Amino acid sequence: MSLGKKVFSSAFLLLIRKIWSNAINLIVMAFLARILSKEDFGLLAISSVFLSIINTLATSGIAEYVVYYDGDDKVEKRNSAFWLNLFLTIAVVIVVAVTGPWWADFYSNKKVYSLLLLLSVSFFFEMGSTIPKALLRRELEYKSLVYYSSVSMTIISVGKLAAAGAGFGVYSLALPQAVVSPFLMLAFFLKTNWKPLTTIGYTHYKSIVAYSKHIVGGRVLTKLVNEGDNLIVGKFIGMEGLGVYALAFQLANLVTTNVVVVVNDVFMPLFSKVKSDRLRLVEIYKKMINVLATISFPIITILAIFAEPIIMIIYGETWIDAVIPFQILCLFGLGRSISSPSSSLFNAVGRADISFNFALIFTPLFLLSVYIGSQFSVIGVAVATTFA
Numbered sequence: 001m002s003l004g005k006k007v008f009s010s011a012f013l014l015l016i017r018k019i020w021s022n023a024i025n026l027i028v029m030a031f032l033a034r035i036l037s038k039e040d041f042g043l044l045a046i047s048s049v050f051l052s053i054i055n056t057l058a059t060s061g062i063a064e065y066v067v068y069y070d071g072d073d074k075v076e077k078r079n080s081a082f083w084l085n086l087f088l089t090i091a092v093v094i095v096v097a098v099t100g101p102w103w104a105d106f107y108s109n110k111k112v113y114s115l116l117l118l119l120s121v122s123f124f125f126e127m128g129s130t131i132p133k134a135l136l137r138r139e140l141e142y143k144s145l146v147y148y149s150s151v152s153m154t155i156i157s158v159g160k161l162a163a164a165g166a167g168f169g170v171y172s173l174a175l176p177q178a179v180v181s182p183f184l185m186l187a188f189f190l191k192t193n194w195k196p197l198t199t200i201g202y203t204h205y206k207s208i209v210a211y212s213k214h215i216v217g218g219r220v221l222t223k224l225v226n227e228g229d230n231l232i233v234g235k236f237i238g239m240e241g242l243g244v245y246a247l248a249f250q251l252a253n254l255v256t257t258n259v260v261v262v263v264n265d266v267f268m269p270l271f272s273k274v275k276s277d278r279l280r281l282v283e284i285y286k287k288m289i290n291v292l293a294t295i296s297f298p299i300i301t302i303l304a305i306f307a308e309p310i311i312m313i314i315y316g317e318t319w320i321d322a323v324i325p326f327q328i329l330c331l332f333g334l335g336r337s338i339s340s341p342s343s344s345l346f347n348a349v350g351r352a353d354i355s356f357n358f359a360l361i362f363t364p365l366f367l368l369s370v371y372i373g374s375q376f377s378v379i380g381v382a383v384a385t386t387f388a
Contacts, residue, residue, distance in 0.1 A: 021153050026314055028157045032164055032173070033247075033315040040170040042239030043111055045230050045246040046103075061212025062088075064347050066134035068211065068272055073204075078194075080201030081208055082131045089127040093120050107234055111170060118174040125181035132192040138269055144191050152184045211350065221359035222343075228363075229370045229385055236374040237381070245378045247315065248322040249385075252329035255299045256337040267341065271348030285345055289338050296337035304330035325382040332386040362388075 033041075062085045069077055096116055104112035136145050159176025168175060189195075229249075234242040250257075267288055274280045303310065307327045311319055346354045366388040373384025 020150055024154055024157045028160055030314050031161055033319060035164045038240040038243035041246055042242035043109060043115060043170050044173045045242055046107055046112060046234045063130050063134040065208050065211050066131060067138045067269055076201055077204050078131060079197045080204035082196040083200040084205050084208060085130050089124055093124055096120050115174055118178050121178040122181040125185045129185040129188040132188040132194050135192050135194060148184060148187045152180050156180050221363040224363050225366050228367045229381055232370050232374050233381055241378050244322045245325060245381060248325040249329055252326050253333045255296050256333040267344050271345050275349045292338050297334060300330050300333050325378050328382040328386050
């Protein structure tokens with residue numbers, strides 16, 4: 001199969017997976033929003049933020065390195081990447097276990113720590129599958145990625161409903177993923193038939209870190225941008241306000257988040273394969289931006305126009321407060337839909353420092369804006385996020 005056909009096939013498969021996962025997720029959320037409270041969604045959001053930031057700091061860039069590197073010693077490099085990823089993952093889990101009680105006290109809710117422990121279990125096994133998933137991505141072999149991810153996502157969604165119906169409350173949002181993640185990791189290893197060597201290959205760590213450092217820095221700053229609003233809202237407005245804001249943000253970025261994930265997954269390996277041909281690289285990048293705008297702009301505009309009936313149908317009358325923040329955040333989603341995928345280009349050509357330098361300037365400006373907005377309720381934060 002030609003490279004072009006492989007890219008199209010991969011993008012199509014990923015898009016189908018996203019459509020399926022979003023359909024299932026919306027159905028599940030429609031039920032959970034009527035069973036669980038706004039505070040429950042806020043608790044999950046604040047717990048996820050903490051683990052996500054630490055995860056980004058520790059393990060970012062390793063999967064990208066496996067996709068990027070194609071030297072004669074790639075077998076040894078991949079093995080080293082596996083062990084480095086494993087050690088860093090264990091370090092993250094330890095940090096979460098030790099500092100989690102402080103995070104729970106900071107937001108005055110002991111349930112936060114229990115959620116962190118549950119999320120840490122799924123995190124450990126998800127990170128364990130980093131190398132086999134990266135190998136499948138490198139060769140644009142997305143059929144297996146899509147199949148296993150779709151099956152596991154469906155099981156997790158059904159599990160959330162079952163757990164909520166059984167009275168697990170807020171824990172029903174995290175428990176099913178912790179149960180399913182070990183089996184998903186095993187499936188990826190069996191599919192690739194890849195096994196790590198017993199030698200940890202620490203001599204290669206320096207080159208992996210040298211490639212990854214700007215990705216780590218850029219992603220930590222980007223994570224602070226993406227999640228900093230949640231941290232501020234949770235502290236200054238409260239968990240109910242955070243629940244409303246998190247739900248509005250998730251829905252407003254539904255198209256953008258899914259399209260960006262598909263684009264980054266498909267185009268980074270493609271950019272990496274043609275990085276020596278600058279003209280072709282530029283041509284592909286421009287086409288990518290045009291496709292993104294064509295897909296995302298009309299859909300996001302329609303979502304903003306029909307915000308109230310969408311919120312009422314999916315989540316119910318309880319969440320009517322999310323309508324105006326949702327409409328405002330749709331504007332944020334429009335800009336993000338054509339700017340976020342640039343990082344896949346920078347990573348593919350080994351210039352992650354570009355993303356890092358941009359984020360270094362933008363992050364403090366964004367967080368200051370959100371802090372000011374938090375003095376004027378959830379709508380103020382939505383305005384500040386979009387304006388920044």
